[in-house]
Amino acid sequence: MNFAEALSFTFEDSDWLKKMAIGGALNFAGWFMGLFFITGIFTLGYFVLIISNVYKNNKPELPGWNEISAIFVDGLVGGIVMLLYFLMVAIIITPIIIDLAMNDSMSDLSQGLTIASVAVLGVIVLSVLSNLGLIVWATSKNFVLAINPIAVLKLTHNYLGALIGILVFTFILNSILFFGGLAIVSPFFLFWGAAVQAHLFGQVARECFSESAPIANAVAAE
Template sequence: MNFAEALSFTFEDREWAKKLLIGGALNWVGMFLGLFFITGFFTLGYFLLVVSNVHKQQKPELPDWKTLSPIFVDGLVGAIIMLLYIIIVAMVIVPIIIHFATNDYISDLTKGFSIASVAIFGVLALAVLSNLGLIVWAITKDFTKAMNPLTVIGLLRNKIGLLLGILIFTFILSAILFLGGLGIISPFFLFWGSVVQAHLFGQLARDSIMEESPTINPGPVQ
């Protein structure tokens, strides 16, 4: 896993400023004009395209924004995958939390600890499953595989710790970028941070998932 490459590869593209400005502008419009549920599909689609391209190439350039329709559709499907995983995890976690919350036979301390533990587990499960689903969708364009929890976990096998490490790293990076952007330009910085995360996900797919699961057939480079 090459973190330095993920942080620097964007600036190796001749048109990196234009491409990042377009993505940052979409982020800005989404955050400050309340149009995130429109612009977010484009930025998520671009994120998935970076994952796919990094998986297929050693040092890919940043994708172009000229093919807006495929980017939008990819982002829309990616958003659906995330939403469905939220529902799946909630269907498992919420009844357990309700059980502990309404159980009068355990102490308040035990009840609070149990609820907190289940909630943390739910957040971690959602983070792993939804991001794995996005990775599988990005590299296969197979919605069925992306929505099968057993399949996506099986593809990662013993790499869950690495995925969590990437998520923690990019969370810290995003927090730094948000604070560094002082609000008004944070969307531009955060878009760059999302591209860094996409590159790391692409590396994960290239270095582990595809090596462990030769049954996945990636599509052509875009």
């Protein structure tokens, strides 16, 4: 992974300030005006388009907001992909947590720690699967493939370590950006952080799907 490239690519675009300002404004409206479920579609779609551009080596890698229809569609489908993975993980994790909560043979401390551990594991699994689903959707535009966890893991299993590394890196980066932004400008900083993450995901897709065969061949094989 080229982290330096991901951190700097936005500033190499001649219109980077306008593109980042629009995305940051959408984030701001989502945070402080209660419009997250509307603006989130567009910011997620922008995120997906960055992944696609990096994967295809399209220039500029930072999409223009004039591609609003593509951004909306990618964001809407991407949101559905993430929602379906949330439901899949919840269906598995929720009964386990309920069973643990009703287990009277465990001490309160061990019960609490076990439930917390299961919940954290669920969040990690959800984060990995939903982001892998987004990567597959961004590169293949195959919705059925993107929501198939077995197929997604089969296509990307060699790069799970890289993906987890990216998630840890961007979690730290976004934490710094959030607190550094003193809340009021954090939405703008975090939009840039999301663009960095999307670029890294695009790099993963480029390496993962071009190492042996294009994603189109992988899709056909499914």
